[in-house]
Amino acid sequence: MKIKMLAGKTIEINVDLVKERAKCNFNIREVTHILDGGEKNTIQRKKIEDISLNDGQSRDVIPEEYLSPKERYENAVKKSCIYARIIKTELMNMTGLETLGFNSPVFRRIADAYFKEVTPLLAHFGMFVPTIMGQCTPEQLAHWLPRALNFEIVGTYVQTELGHGTFIRGLETTATYDPQTEEFVLHSPTLSSYKWWAGGLGKTVNYCVVVAQLYTKGVCHGVHTFIVQIRDEETHMPLPGIRVGDIGPKMGYNTGDNGFLVFNHHRIPRENMMMKNAQVLKDGTYVKVARHEKLTYGTMVYVRVMLVNEMAFNLAKAVTIAVRYSAVRRQSQPKPNQPEPQVLDYLTQQHKLFICIATAHALQFTSDWLYKTFTSVLADIRDDKIDTLPELHALSSCLKAICTSDCAAFIEICRFACGGHGYMASSNLSMIYSYVSATRTYEGDYTVLLLQTARFLVKAWEQVEKRRPVTSTISYLSHAFDKLKKPWDGSNEGIIRAFQRVAAGKISACINCIRYHQKSGKDFEDAWQLTTIQLVAAAEAHCRAVIYDTYYNETIRLTASSSPNVKSVMEQLCTLYLLYWSLERTGDLLRFTSLSEKDIFDLQQRYEKMLAVIRPNAVGLVDAFDIRDEILNSTLGAYDGRVYERLMEEALKSPLNAEPVNSSFHKHLKPFMQGKL
Numbered sequence: 001m002k003i004k005m006l007a008g009k010t011i012e013i014n015v016d017l018v019k020e021r022a023k024c025n026f027n028i029r030e031v032t033h034i035l036d037g038g039e040k041n042t043i044q045r046k047k048i049e050d051i052s053l054n055d056g057q058s059r060d061v062i063p064e065e066y067l068s069p070k071e072r073y074e075n076a077v078k079k080s081c082i083y084a085r086i087i088k089t090e091l092m093n094m095t096g097l098e099t100l101g102f103n104s105p106v107f108r109r110i111a112d113a114y115f116k117e118v119t120p121l122l123a124h125f126g127m128f129v130p131t132i133m134g135q136c137t138p139e140q141l142a143h144w145l146p147r148a149l150n151f152e153i154v155g156t157y158v159q160t161e162l163g164h165g166t167f168i169r170g171l172e173t174t175a176t177y178d179p180q181t182e183e184f185v186l187h188s189p190t191l192s193s194y195k196w197w198a199g200g201l202g203k204t205v206n207y208c209v210v211v212a213q214l215y216t217k218g219v220c221h222g223v224h225t226f227i228v229q230i231r232d233e234e235t236h237m238p239l240p241g242i243r244v245g246d247i248g249p250k251m252g253y254n255t256g257d258n259g260f261l262v263f264n265h266h267r268i269p270r271e272n273m274m275m276k277n278a279q280v281l282k283d284g285t286y287v288k289v290a291r292h293e294k295l296t297y298g299t300m301v302y303v304r305v306m307l308v309n310e311m312a313f314n315l316a317k318a319v320t321i322a323v324r325y326s327a328v329r330r331q332s333q334p335k336p337n338q339p340e341p342q343v344l345d346y347l348t349q350q351h352k353l354f355i356c357i358a359t360a361h362a363l364q365f366t367s368d369w370l371y372k373t374f375t376s377v378l379a380d381i382r383d384d385k386i387d388t389l390p391e392l393h394a395l396s397s398c399l400k401a402i403c404t405s406d407c408a409a410f411i412e413i414c415r416f417a418c419g420g421h422g423y424m425a426s427s428n429l430s431m432i433y434s435y436v437s438a439t440r441t442y443e444g445d446y447t448v449l450l451l452q453t454a455r456f457l458v459k460a461w462e463q464v465e466k467r468r469p470v471t472s473t474i475s476y477l478s479h480a481f482d483k484l485k486k487p488w489d490g491s492n493e494g495i496i497r498a499f500q501r502v503a504a505g506k507i508s509a510c511i512n513c514i515r516y517h518q519k520s521g522k523d524f525e526d527a528w529q530l531t532t533i534q535l536v537a538a539a540e541a542h543c544r545a546v547i548y549d550t551y552y553n554e555t556i557r558l559t560a561s562s563s564p565n566v567k568s569v570m571e572q573l574c575t576l577y578l579l580y581w582s583l584e585r586t587g588d589l590l591r592f593t594s595l596s597e598k599d600i601f602d603l604q605q606r607y608e609k610m611l612a613v614i615r616p617n618a619v620g621l622v623d624a625f626d627i628r629d630e631i632l633n634s635t636l637g638a639y640d641g642r643v644y645e646r647l648m649e650e651a652l653k654s655p656l657n658a659e660p661v662n663s664s665f666h667k668h669l670k671p672f673m674q675g676k677l
C-alpha cells in the first residue's frame with residue numbers, strides 16, 4: 001500500500017501496519033507531546049532532528065558490523081566530530097533553543113542515529129563537563145568550562161581502577177602535594193591502582209578528571225578530583241609520566257575506547273585540584289569547604305539521575321521495534337482453515353510487550369520527576385542547605401538500580417518477542433541490550449546501590465520509631481507499625497498503598513533481623529551483612545512503591561486537560577502496570593496484605609482484559625514515542641514495516657556475498673572434503 005507522507009515523499013507501508021494505525025482510537029500527537037513534556041518541546045525536538053539528520057551525515061556507507069575494531073573506532077570519531085560540530089555551531093546558538101543545555105536528552109537521542117554503539121565523546125558530555133560544573137571554584141569554572149564546551153579540550157572521568165570500582169574510598173592512585181613546586185604528583189603505586197574503564201580514555205581524550213587519594217603534609221585526606229592533562233594538545237602524544245591505552249574488546253561500547261591510565265610521578269599544577277569542596281593552600285594546608293563530605297561524589301549522582309531517562313528512551317526504542325514487528329509478523333494456525341494471525345494477537349505476546357510500553361511511560365515520568373528533585377536539591381546546596389541530599393542519594397541510587405535492571409530484562413523480552421529475526425544484528429535489539437546491560441553495573445552496581453538506599457531506609461525507620469518527621473517519599477513508613485495486614489481493595493490507589501505496606505513490612509523485617517543478630521552478640525556491621533539479602537529486597541520494594549506512586553500521580557496530572565481517549569489510554573497503561581506488578585509479587589502481597597486467592601483470580605482477569613483493551617492501540621502507542629527510523633536503526637522496527645525487504649537488503653551487504661565462492665573453499669574445505677588435508 002502506498003502512503004503519501006507529510007514531507008511530500010511517498011513511501012510504501014506494510015498493509016497490516018496501515019490497518020493497525022487506522023484502528024488506533026486516540027490522538028497520537030497528543031501522547032507524544034505528553035511524553036516530550038509539552039508541544040513546544042516536541043516542535044523543538046523535531047526541528048533539531050531535522051537539522052541533525054536530514055542531510056544524511058549520520059548514515060554509514062558500510063554497516064559498522066563489517067568494519068575492523070580500529071575502523072569502527074575511527075568512524076565513530078569522524079561522526080562524533082560531525083555531530084559535535086552540528087551541536088556546537090548550528091544548534092546551541094539557534095534562536096529559540098537558548099534554554100537547551102549541552103546535556104539535553106534530545107542530543108542524546110539523536111546520537112543513536114550517528115552511533116550504533118557509543119560516541120567516544122559520551123563521557124566528555126556525560127561526565128567531564130558535569131564534573132567541571134559541579135566541582136570547580138568560579139575561577140576554575142571560568143578557565144575550564146568554555147574550553148570544554150568549545151571542544152578545545154576533550155575529557156573523561158577517570159575513577160575506577162583495576163582493583164576497585166565500587167569502593168571509592170579504597171582507590172590507590174595518589175596525588176601528593178609538593179609545596180616546593182606547588183604541584184601535585186600523581187602516581188600509580190601498584191598494578192591494582194591502574195586506572196581502568198574510563199570512556200574515551202584509550203585514544204580520544206587529552207584531559208581527564210582523575211579521582212585520587214590526596215596527601216598533603218604527610219596526611220591522607222581521602223579521594224579528591226583533579227583535572228589532569230594526559231596528552232599533548234598539538235601532537236596528542238601521551239605526556240611524560242603517562243601510560244595510556246585502550247582496554248580491548250567488550251560486550252558492547254566497542255566504539256567507546258574505554259581506557260587504562262598509569263601515572264609515573266606525573267606532576268600537575270596545584271590549581272588543577274578541583275577546589276569547590278576542599279582546597280590545598282600554597283603551603284600545603286588542607287581546607288575543607290563543603291559541609292557534606294560526599295559532594296565529591298556529585299557527578300555520579302547526576303549520571304544516575306540521567307540514566308533513568310536513558311532507560312525510558314532505550315526501552316521505548318526496543319518496544320517500538322518489537323510491537324511494529326509483531327504487527328507485521330504472522331505465525332501458526334490456532335484454528336484450522338483460518339489465516340495465520342499477527343503474532344501481536346497472541347495473548348502471550350501482548351503480555352510480553354504491553355508492559356514494556358507501560359514501563360517506558362513509567363520511567364519517563366519518574367525520570368522527569370527525579371530530575372526536578374535533583375535540580376531542587378542542587379539549589380538547596382547552593383544555598384548551603386544539605387539536608388535534602390541524603391534523600392536524593394537514596395532515591396537516585398535505587399531508581400538507577402531498578403530502572404537499569406528492569407529495562408535490560410524487558411529489552412531482552414522484546415528480543416524474544418521478535419523470534420529469530422530479533423537475534424539479527426540488523427534488528428538493533430542486540431546493540432540496545434548490550435548498551436543497557438552495562439548500565440546495571442556502571443555508575444554503581446545494582447546491589448551496591450540498593451544497599452545504599454537500604455542504609456537510608458533503616459535510618460528513616462529509626463526516625464519514625466522516635467516519632468520524628470520524615471520526608472515525603474518515606475512518609476508511608478509511619479503506618480508501618482500497624483501489625484494487621486493491610487486490607488486489599490484492588491483499586492489503583494489501593495494497590496499503591498498495598499505496595500507501600502509491602503516495603504514498610506520488608507524494612508521492618510530487616511530491622512528485626514539486624515536487632516536479632518545484635519542481641520545474639522554480633523556487632524552492627526556483622527548484623528548488617530547478615531541481613532543484606534533482605535535489605536536489597538526492602539530497597540527494591542521501596543523503589544517500586546516510589547515508581548508506582550509517581551507514575552500514577554503524574555499520569556493523572558499530565559492528562560488532566562487531555563482529550564478523553566488520550567486520558568483513558570494513558571490510564572489503561574498505568575493500570576496495566578500496577579496489575580502486572582501485583583501479579584508478579586503475589587507472594588509479597590499475601591504476606592503483607594489481606595489479598596486472597598480469589599483476589600489473585602480477579603487480578604488475572606482484570607490484567608488480561610486490560611491487554612485486550614490496549615491491543616487496538618498498541619501500534620499507535622509505539623508510534624507516539626515518535627522515534628525516527630534513523631534513530632531506531634532497525635530492519636524490524638522501521639515505520640513502514642517493510643521487514644522482509646529490509647532484512648534481505650541488509651543481508652546482501654555482507655562482504656561474504658561479494659563473491660560466489662569464498663577462497664577458503666579451495667584452500668581448506670575442498671582439500672579436507674577430498675581427504676587431502
Ligand SMILES: CCCCCCCCCCCCCCCCCCCCCC(=O)SCCNC(=O)CCNC(=O)[C@H](O)C(C)(C)COP(=O)(O)OP(=O)(O)OC[C@H]1O[C@@H](n2cnc3c(N)ncnc32)[C@H](O)[C@@H]1OP(=O)(O)O
Pocket residue numbers: 079080081083084102103104105107108111119121122123125126127157159160165166167168169199294295297298300301303306307310389390393442443444445448452455456
Ligand atoms: C558528539 C557526541 C554527542 C553526544 C551527546 C550526548 C549528550 C548528552 C549527555 C547526557 C549523559 C547521559 C548519559 C550518561 C552516560 C555516561 C556514561 C557513563 C559511563 C560510566 C561511568 C562510570 O561508571 S564512573 C564510575 C562510577 N563509580 C561508581 O558509581 C562507584 C560506586 N560507589 C559509590 O558510589 C560509593 O563507593 C558508595 C557505594 C556510595 C560508598 O561510598 P563510601 O564508602 O564513601 O560511603 P559509605 O557507604 O561509607 O557511606 C557513608 C555515607 O555517605 C553517604 N553517601 C554515599 N554516597 C553518597 C552520595 N553520592 N551522595 C550523598 N551521600 C552519599 C551514605 O549514604 C552514607 O551516609 P550515612 O552515613 O548518613 O548513612
Ligand SMILES: Cc1cc2nc3c(=O)[nH]c(=O)nc-3n(C[C@H](O)[C@H](O)[C@H](O)COP(=O)(O)OP(=O)(O)OC[C@H]3O[C@@H](n4cnc5c(N)ncnc54)[C@H](O)[C@@H]3O)c2cc1C
Pocket residue numbers: 123156157158159160163164165166167196197198199253258438441442443444445446447448451
Ligand atoms: C561500559 C562501562 C563503562 C565504564 N565507564 C567508566 C568510566 O567512564 N569511568 C570510571 O571511572 N569507571 C567506569 N566504569 C567502571 C564502573 O563504574 C565499575 O565497573 C562499577 O562501578 C562496578 O564496580 P566494580 O567493577 O568494582 O565491581 P565490583 O564492586 O568488583 O563488583 C563485583 C560484584 O561484587 C558485588 N559487590 C561489591 N561490593 C559489594 C558490597 N559492598 N556488598 C555486596 N556486594 C558487593 C557486586 O554486587 C558485584 O556483584 C565503566 C564500566 C563499564 C562496564
